[in-house]
Amino acid sequence: MAKLPKPEELIQVDHRPPKSDWMDTPVNFKPGTWLYAGKAESLQTVGLANPRKWSPEDEDWKLPENWREIILEGLRERLDKYRSLRLFMDICVRCGACADKCHFYIGSGDPKNMPVLRAELLRSVYRRDFTTAGKLLGRLAGGRDLTVDVLKEWFYYFYQCTECRRCSVFCPYGIDTAEITMIGRELLNLIGLNIDWVVTPVANCYMKGNHLGIQPHGLVDSMDFLVENIRDVTSVTIAPTFNRKGAEILYVPPSGDVFADPGTYGLMGQLMLFHEIGLDYTLSTYASEGGNFGLFTSHEMVKRLNAKIYAEARRLGVKWILGGECGHMWRVIHQYMDTMNGPADFLSTPVSPLTGTVFEHARSTKMIHVVEFTADLIKHNKITLDPSRNDSLKVTFHDSCNPARAVGLLEEPRYILKNVCRNFYEMPDETIREKTFCCGGGAGLGADENMEMRMRGGLPRANAVEYVRDRHGVNMLACICAIDRATLPPLMHYWVPDVEVCSLHELVGNALVMTGEAPRTMNLRFEPLAGAEGEQDA
Amino acid sequence: MENQECLREWLKANRDAVLKEWLACCFEVYPAGAAGFMQGSASSFANPVGSRTRKSIEALYDGLVQNIDTAKLQASLDLILRVRAVQDMKPSQALGFIPGLRHILQSRRTTAKNAAALGQDWPAAELWLDQLTLLAFDVYQACRENLHQIQLAALTKRCQTIERMIPAASGGDEPERDMVNAERERCKYGETP
Numbered sequence: 001m002a003k004l005p006k007p008e009e010l011i012q013v014d015h016r017p018p019k020s021d022w023m024d025t026p027v028n029f030k031p032g033t034w035l036y037a038g039k040a041e042s043l044q045t046v047g048l049a050n051p052r053k054w055s056p057e058d059e060d061w062k063l064p065e066n067w068r069e070i071i072l073e074g075l076r077e078r079l080d081k082y083r084s085l086r087l088f089m090d091i092c093v094r095c096g097a098c099a100d101k102c103h104f105y106i107g108s109g110d111p112k113n114m115p116v117l118r119a120e121l122l123r124s125v126y127r128r129d130f131t132t133a134g135k136l137l138g139r140l141a142g143g144r145d146l147t148v149d150v151l152k153e154w155f156y157y158f159y160q161c162t163e164c165r166r167c168s169v170f171c172p173y174g175i176d177t178a179e180i181t182m183i184g185r186e187l188l189n190l191i192g193l194n195i196d197w198v199v200t201p202v203a204n205c206y207m208k209g210n211h212l213g214i215q216p217h218g219l220v221d222s223m224d225f226l227v228e229n230i231r232d233v234t235s236v237t238i239a240p241t242f243n244r245k246g247a248e249i250l251y252v253p254p255s256g257d258v259f260a261d262p263g264t265y266g267l268m269g270q271l272m273l274f275h276e277i278g279l280d281y282t283l284s285t286y287a288s289e290g291g292n293f294g295l296f297t298s299h300e301m302v303k304r305l306n307a308k309i310y311a312e313a314r315r316l317g318v319k320w321i322l323g324g325e326c327g328h329m330w331r332v333i334h335q336y337m338d339t340m341n342g343p344a345d346f347l348s349t350p351v352s353p354l355t356g357t358v359f360e361h362a363r364s365t366k367m368i369h370v371v372e373f374t375a376d377l378i379k380h381n382k383i384t385l386d387p388s389r390n391d392s393l394k395v396t397f398h399d400s401c402n403p404a405r406a407v408g409l410l411e412e413p414r415y416i417l418k419n420v421c422r423n424f425y426e427m428p429d430e431t432i433r434e435k436t437f438c439c440g441g442g443a444g445l446g447a448d449e450n451m452e453m454r455m456r457g458g459l460p461r462a463n464a465v466e467y468v469r470d471r472h473g474v475n476m477l478a479c480i481c482a483i484d485r486a487t488l489p490p491l492m493h494y495w496v497p498d499v500e501v502c503s504l505h506e507l508v509g510n511a512l513v514m515t516g517e518a519p520r521t522m523n524l525r526f527e528p529l530a531g532a533e534g535e536q537d538a
Numbered sequence: 539m540e541n542q543e544c545l546r547e548w549l550k551a552n553r554d555a556v557l558k559e560w561l562a563c564c565f566e567v568y569p570a571g572a573a574g575f576m577q578g579s580a581s582s583f584a585n586p587v588g589s590r591t592r593k594s595i596e597a598l599y600d601g602l603v604q605n606i607d608t609a610k611l612q613a614s615l616d617l618i619l620r621v622r623a624v625q626d627m628k629p630s631q632a633l634g635f636i637p638g639l640r641h642i643l644q645s646r647r648t649t650a651k652n653a654a655a656l657g658q659d660w661p662a663a664e665l666w667l668d669q670l671t672l673l674a675f676d677v678y679q680a681c682r683e684n685l686h687q688i689q690l691a692a693l694t695k696r697c698q699t700i701e702r703m704i705p706a707a708s709g710g711d712e713p714e715r716d717m718v719n720a721e722r723e724r725c726k727y728g729e730t731p
Binding site: 490 | 568573575580582583584586587625684688689692693695696
């Protein structure tokens with residue numbers, strides 16, 4: 001009789017991951033975790049390299065023959081150009097302070113999502129080709145050759161970083177891992193390795209002024225649509241203007257707010273506010289996008305797209321620029337705009353025409369965030385608010401990464417929230433303000449094909465929302481970023497299904513008491529206002 | 539598991555030791571460094587995967603001891619499997635922690651002082667673990683379906699945005715506006731249009 005096999009010999013099911021060194025563990029392009037390649041026509045539109053049809057799943061990525069030389073030369077140029085990059089390559093001591101701060105690492109456990117190791121992907125090539133120790137000792141000195149597999153690893157992980165900069169808050173040396181990701185992506189772009197969720201919005205923005213590629217008449221008609229909805233809710237007719245020369249202020253919202261809910265409700269709130277205070281502003285069909293996906297492509301592309309806002313401000317002869325509720329837009333404005341396209345000496349330092357407040361911090365960029373503007377109005381009692389209209393909501397606030405960490409907009413949104421609603425609850429300290437967790441879909445990762453990855457990356461944020469839902473009954477997550485408004489609803493639906501997402505100015509619009517308005521029975525979502533029916537009956 | 543007092547008392551007495559071993563088994567699916575982090579003592583906000591896993595298996599273990607109802611078991615399974623359903627692992631890896639518990643209990647009970655008495659009660663525990671495995675299949679699959687519904691809703695929303703752009707470009711009159719508003723109502727996340 002044959003010997004009976006032991007149970008573990010019957011079927012080989014090993015649930016343990018391979019124990020290979022990170023340098024020897026290849027990338028697995030599992031559907032749901034990676035992003036579609038940039039469309040050739042979009043690359044052609046903005047003159048990006050190597051336009052072709054390809055997919056990350058393909059064995060052959062159709063790279064230029066001399067791709068290795070292009071990348072290494074590109075890295076050499078950038079090391080010479082950006083002192084910060086050379087510092088970031090050299091000074092990391094791998095202390096591990098950043099390791100467990102990345103939402104993708106926390107949610108996935110994938111070591112290459114640790115900021116330190118993600119940076120090592122680039123740093124190892126830097127060591128091998130740009131340091132004496134690496135040239136002599138190779139792998140012993142932490143260096144490795146740039147191969148196609150390394151390149152695929154770069155693509156996978158540099159498009160798996162949302163550039164949220166949470167890790168940099170904890171780095172004792174101040175290494176900004178987002179800057180390393182940006183350089184990584186910039187190098188990949190030199191040989192045509194980019195993602196469609198970034199490149200097509202870039203091409204649209206370059207040609208038509210906004211990510212969605214809406215032409216001027218479409219933009220105006222869409223705004224009319226929102227104006228009609230505002231009239232239905234408030235009986236007040238407002239008339240925003242486009243491309244009006246001589247207006248005091250150029251107002252630039254993110255285009256997502258024009259078309260995609262729940263951003264539309266927030267834009268309605270802002271339009272209502274501007275109407276109520278009689279602001280002399282104009283929108284533009286040329287600079288119709290606050291967001292700048294150039295930031296996720298290359299420094300050159302940031303500059304090209306951002307220049308449109310300044311050019312339009314000059315053409316229209318406005319005094320200063322007011323930006324909408326956008327996230328990464330503010331990193332561009334605050335940290336790059338003035339260097340790249342400034343000085344904007346044809347503009348004035350922003351001054352609120354209602355309160356006389358001079359926004360000194362924007363003396364250089366001449367551009368402020370609508371949240372600062374509204375908080376100042378409330379502080380000076382320039383608007384009447386009825387926070388009871390938001391009584392059906394128990395609200396918490398998600399600090400969007402860039403406004404919080406890149407600009408420091410921490411107090412203003414909270415000040416507004418406390419004035420427009422009566423039930424506001426903070427998430428735990430370690431998950432808000434400078435330490436806020438990313439939505440998991442920033443920096444061009446907000447596509448649908450990588451939903452699984454987004455759900456992983458968004459877990460730390462959702463986990464904190466779940467805490468305030470269970471503790472306080474929170475049912476609304478407010479934010480001030482258009483990408484958040486696109487990515488947080490599916491995230492909430494997966495992890496905390498009874499919490500909805502809104503723009504901060506949606507709550508402002510609900511609470512705003514407008515001159516000549518009819519009694520409100522509906523909120524901006526056309527939902528009955530709490531208590532409105534009872535009052536009517538009475 | 540009913541009327542298996544000997545085994546029940548043994549499970550209660552060995553709770554901490556078994557849970558410690560089970561927790562380590564749960565984290566074997568992650569790369570070594572990550573397993574250490576997840577098993578560590580960081581707060582539930584800094585380490586949600588670790589804290590959800592711990593909460594889940596504690597509740598499941600107590601369920602084995604105390605006969606809790608299926609809905610509570612499902613909720614506890616959801617806690618760990620909702621995470622694993624979106625992580626980079628096969629379904630067999632995601633559910634591997636249940637046979638893991640069987641293995642731990644099996645090797646411990648055979649070396650226990652009262653091994654013979656425990657052996658008599660053991661079939662009831664095995665039955666419970668089998669049922670838990672089946673329940674876990676359902677929960678895991680429900681999470682995956684949830685994920686796919688979300689993807690479908692995201693696609694629908696994108697189409698909805700395009701639909702809104704088309705009437706806008708062609709001069710959006712009242713009926714079209716009503717249509718778009720009605721579409722908003724219809725297409726909410728997780729509700730298949």
